[in-house]
Amino acid sequence: xxxxTAGGLFWMFRYLERSEYVARLVEAGLRLSLTRxxxxxxxxxxxxxxxxxxxxxxxxxxxxxxxxxxxxxxxxKESSSSVLSCITAARTxxxxxxxxxxxxVWEATNECWMTVSAALQRKVGxxxxxxxxxxxxxxxxxxxxxxxxxxxRNDIYDFARIGTFIERADNTARILDVKYxxxxxxxxxxxxxxxxxxxxxxxxxxxxxRSFRHVHSSETNAAAIADFLVLDRRxxxxxxxxxxxxxxxxxxxxxxxxxxxxxxxxxEDTYSELRSLSIASIFERGxxxxxxxxxxxxxxxxxRIEADYRFIE
Amino acid sequence: xxxxxxxxxxxxxxxxxxxxxxxxxxxxxxxEDIKRLKKKSAExxxxxxxxxxxxxxxxxxxxxxxxxPFDIVPRIISANEWSKLERGIEQRVRAINAFLYDIYHxxxxxxxxxxxxxxxxxxxxxxxxxxxxxxxxxxYTHIVGIDLxxxxxxSFFVLEDNARTPxxxxxxxxxRETMLHMFxxxxxxxxxxxxxxxxRDLAHSLAMAAPDKCTDRPVVCVLTPGIYNSAYFxxxxxxxQMGVELVEGHDLxxxxxRIAMRTTRGYQPVDVMYRRxxxxxxxxxxxxxxxxxxxxxxxxxxxxxxxxxxNAPGTGIADDKAIYSYMPDIVEFYTGEKPLLPNVETWRxxxxxxxxxxxxxxxxxxxxxxxGSGGYGMLVGPAAxxxxxxxxxxxxxxxxxxxxxxxxxxxxxxxxxxxxxLAPRHLDLRxxxxxxxxxxxxxxxxxxxxxxxxxxxxxxxxQGGGTKDTWxxxx
Numbered sequence: 001x002x003x004x005t006a007g008g009l010f011w012m013f014r015y016l017e018r019s020e021y022v023a024r025l026v027e028a029g030l031r032l033s034l035t036r037x038x039x040x041x042x043x044x045x046x047x048x049x050x051x052x053x054x055x056x057x058x059x060x061x062x063x064x065x066x067x068x069x070x071x072x073x074x075x076x077k078e079s080s081s082s083v084l085s086c087i088t089a090a091r092t093x094x095x096x097x098x099x100x101x102x103x104x105v106w107e108a109t110n111e112c113w114m115t116v117s118a119a120l121q122r123k124v125g126x127x128x129x130x131x132x133x134x135x136x137x138x139x140x141x142x143x144x145x146x147x148x149x150x151x152x153r154n155d156i157y158d159f160a161r162i163g164t165f166i167e168r169a170d171n172t173a174r175i176l177d178v179k180y181x182x183x184x185x186x187x188x189x190x191x192x193x194x195x196x197x198x199x200x201x202x203x204x205x206x207x208x209x210r211s212f213r214h215v216h217s218s219e220t221n222a223a224a225i226a227d228f229l230v231l232d233r234r235x236x237x238x239x240x241x242x243x244x245x246x247x248x249x250x251x252x253x254x255x256x257x258x259x260x261x262x263x264x265x266x267x268e269d270t271y272s273e274l275r276s277l278s279i280a281s282i283f284e285r286g287x288x289x290x291x292x293x294x295x296x297x298x299x300x301x302x303x304r305i306e307a308d309y310r311f312i313e
Numbered sequence: 314x315x316x317x318x319x320x321x322x323x324x325x326x327x328x329x330x331x332x333x334x335x336x337x338x339x340x341x342x343x344x345e346d347i348k349r350l351k352k353k354s355a356e357x358x359x360x361x362x363x364x365x366x367x368x369x370x371x372x373x374x375x376x377x378x379x380x381x382p383f384d385i386v387p388r389i390i391s392a393n394e395w396s397k398l399e400r401g402i403e404q405r406v407r408a409i410n411a412f413l414y415d416i417y418h419x420x421x422x423x424x425x426x427x428x429x430x431x432x433x434x435x436x437x438x439x440x441x442x443x444x445x446x447x448x449x450x451x452x453y454t455h456i457v458g459i460d461l462x463x464x465x466x467x468s469f470f471v472l473e474d475n476a477r478t479p480x481x482x483x484x485x486x487x488x489r490e491t492m493l494h495m496f497x498x499x500x501x502x503x504x505x506x507x508x509x510x511x512x513r514d515l516a517h518s519l520a521m522a523a524p525d526k527c528t529d530r531p532v533v534c535v536l537t538p539g540i541y542n543s544a545y546f547x548x549x550x551x552x553x554q555m556g557v558e559l560v561e562g563h564d565l566x567x568x569x570x571r572i573a574m575r576t577t578r579g580y581q582p583v584d585v586m587y588r589r590x591x592x593x594x595x596x597x598x599x600x601x602x603x604x605x606x607x608x609x610x611x612x613x614x615x616x617x618x619x620x621x622x623x624n625a626p627g628t629g630i631a632d633d634k635a636i637y638s639y640m641p642d643i644v645e646f647y648t649g650e651k652p653l654l655p656n657v658e659t660w661r662x663x664x665x666x667x668x669x670x671x672x673x674x675x676x677x678x679x680x681x682x683x684x685g686s687g688g689y690g691m692l693v694g695p696a697a698x699x700x701x702x703x704x705x706x707x708x709x710x711x712x713x714x715x716x717x718x719x720x721x722x723x724x725x726x727x728x729x730x731x732x733x734x735l736a737p738r739h740l741d742l743r744x745x746x747x748x749x750x751x752x753x754x755x756x757x758x759x760x761x762x763x764x765x766x767x768x769x770x771x772x773x774x775x776q777g778g779g780t781k782d783t784w785x786x787x788x
Contacts (some may be wrong), residue, residue, distance in 0.1 A: 003575045004564050095365070095540050098549040099559050103364075110365045155577065257578055309577040313563065 007311025010163035012093035017167040019086035023136045028204040044069040050178045104146040112139035158249040169242035180288045183222040206237040227279040243271040261308035321725040334391040337503045369543045382779035384729040388761040389784045401654030411647035413453035428639045438629035450750030455623040457746040463725040476632040481760040483547040488782040504787035506757035512554035521749040522621045523584045531584040533557045567610040585621045634683045663714040671718040678718045757785035
């Protein structure tokens with residue numbers, strides 16, 4: 001496979017994953033600002049931070065409010081993290097690697113782009129917002145479904161999956177990076193309304209507010225939520241889960257190509273740490289420090305993979 | 314304005330009865346509801362859009378991908394008509410390859426005085442870098458598209474030879490797929506010859522062209538200028554259908570005297586490159602030094618037999634419009650036979666007599682730039698305003714050698730589906746030819762381009778043309 005193709009697949013799926021992440025942040029932010037209208041401005045500021053676009057946002061907007069934040073996150077062409085930019089970039093990468101994709105995956109991606117860019121052509125009104133968010137979720141689910149249903153499990157699939165999980169790990173880590181303070185044991189008296197709403201918001205940002213209750217049926221506490229998002233290998237957006245997948249797919253590449261690279265060791269180290277740590281020891285080290293360091297390492301792994309598999313010259 | 318000529322209608326006889334090849338279709342059509350067909354037509358468009366069968370338009374910020382309109386009424390050619398065309402095309406393609414070999418070697422045709430030396434010497438499409446280079450099998454143009462027009466039951470003319478990088482074959486294939494999908498019953502009742510083998514034939518032809526140095530199974534790739542090129546869809550489509558890599562210049566470099574592509578496992582040598590990048594951009598060390606689309610050093614590797622480039626650099630000299638007017642002589646010179654397919658009568662404006670005739674008859678002629686393509690920079694006399702003609706006259710007088718002129722042909726028509734049912738429109742035909750050292754393969758079908766505007770004679774997609782599925786019927 002061409003190095004460029006591997007890179008195109010990696011980025012196609014990173015962007016697709018990011019578009020879903022940003023759409024989920026909007027959804028969670030919307031809910032929070034509806035339930036706590038007096039704090040809406042702070043909440044949107046926090047959502048903008050979680051998406052990592054504060055500076056760019058403030059270049060276009062004066063205040064943090066729903067109208068500005070939603071429009072920026074969904075439609076801003078100059079921001080590479082808006083849903084529209086992400087889906088356009090995913091589709092551009094898909095065109096570049098067209099020969100590596102099945103017809104089903106390509107058509108699902110193309111249709112996703114056509115539908116979402118039509119839905120986001122104009123500013124989305126408050127009343128249509130739930131429908132538009134739903135469309136975004138459904139369209140990207142179709143691309144993922146086509147990938148699982150029709151692609152050979154070979155190196156093409158591996159690069160697509162590695163891109164997905166590097167991005168997903170980054171996304172989950174960013175939520176924790178911005179919201180860590182509501183999970184600190186010392187922050188608030190346990191059980192206060194503030195915590196519950198904020199905790200619920202974190203779980204919604206990773207589409208896990210229901211599944212968390214299945215796993216932790218009675219007790220909702222900060223440590224349990226942190227554990228769920230960082231270490232729980234059943235939870236498909238946890239850091240541990242993502243690194244399990246990254247290691248699987250890097251492992252397949254290693255076997256398939258008969259070559260081991262620096263990226264393999266980095267991914268294995270991070271994964272074995274995630275398996276051996278307890279949430280208590282992470283809190284001891286400092287949740288925020290741990291997460292910041294993770295984001296840096298995860299980024300470095302992405303760059304290492306890019307070099308090891310010759311995405312660019 | 315001259316009186317409008319009678320146009321040959323490929324579907325109907327003068328009395329309204331269907332011509333033979335259309336008989337089965339006409340019978341089927343009579344039982345169809347126009348509304349259902351219009352709906353099918355809209356479905357086809359949605360299908361093309363979803364599949365991404367689009368071409369890119371330059372110079373527009375938004376909505377840069379367009380669809381070429383597809384008309385659902387097939388263009389039908391009888392077995393008998395086709396076999397005549399086949400013989401004529403094969404003869405012409407053999408002559409083109411022989412001409413290219415000669416022009417880059419002994420130049421016998423110039424010595425014999427059959428074409429003027431200046432025509433070659435002063436021609437940008439002639440590449441001195443190719444002098445003395447013998448590609449494997451002596452084949453310069455592996456992939457050819459011959460543009461044909463028709464004016465009567467037995468009157469076909471060659472309008473243009475495309476010997477560098479003919480495009481449109483993906484439309485031939487996708488148009489057929491679309492028709493099979495929408496109207497399976499039509500294929501059950503008409504014996505339409507299959508075109509779907511083209512990608513396999515292409516892969517085979519390219520593999521056959523591998524350089525002698527290649528001893529293993531040849532590694533083939535398609536070179537594209539990238540996703541913003543107007544024909545990118547076709548490039549990726551062909552690479553995908555052949556199961557070969559689609560590369561850009563920056564994926565390639567010279568490694569140990571070979572051209573190699575950067576893969577996830579290091580550099581892998583390439584044996585045959587089907588390039589969809591123009592000569593000028595192929596090698597910045599030899600041609601345009603600013604080119605980012607090519608591979609520095611590829612011409613050296615090519616000349617030493619390390620890679621086959623298809624089509625060969627310098628093939629453009631054979632499809633130049635000034636050379637075109639000499640094609641009947643070229644065919645005769647190399648095959649010893651009279652051309653089976655005639656040229657359209659052509660005035661070379663470089664010749665004083667021809668120029669004065671053309672200047673006097675601008676309102677009834679089509680004048681084209683010698684190096685132009687895509688319907689740009691041409692004058693269609695009968696359709697032009699006085700002012701357009703006056704402007705063009707100035708350009709023509711300033712640089713006569715830059716132009717040729719042809720009569721406005723009474724192009725044949727075939728019906729398209731409009732809101733009011735069938736209506737005749739002018740069309741042309743581009744059959745696709747593959748040349749290998751074994752054989753010449755002409756796919757039974759081709760790209761039919763149709764002017765969608767009533768009365769228009771310009772079929773180019775950049776000028777509002779559409780396409781049709783082209784049926785060649787079996788015996």
